[in-house]
Amino acid sequence: MTTLFNMTVFILQNQHDQFLDKSLQWVSNCGAKQLFKNSHRDIALNQLMELNAKDIQLRAKLVTCPLDAKGNPVLPVQQPAA
Numbered sequence: 001m002t003t004l005f006n007m008t009v010f011i012l013q014n015q016h017d018q019f020l021d022k023s024l025q026w027v028s029n030c031g032a033k034q035l036f037k038n039s040h041r042d043i044a045l046n047q048l049m050e051l052n053a054k055d056i057q058l059r060a061k062l063v064t065c066p067l068d069a070k071g072n073p074v075l076p077v078q079q080p081a082a
Helices: 043-052
Strands: 008-013 060-068
Touching: 008 043, 043 060
Parallel strands: none
Antiparallel strands: 008 060
């Protein structure tokens, strides 16, 4: 699989292994095309801070993902819990 000019984007993932989509909802099953993504770390981090301000129980993190040939993030492979 080739990546688009070796570019990366930042996406947000919560403690339940859900990803933030473009409508700012946490989703488990969503295409990479519908995810919130930003190529600027500071903008993605600001979004994370805004979400944390609204929900103090939230435990989310920035995830760095490479882009595929279509410009969509390649999601990290989830390891099953042992």
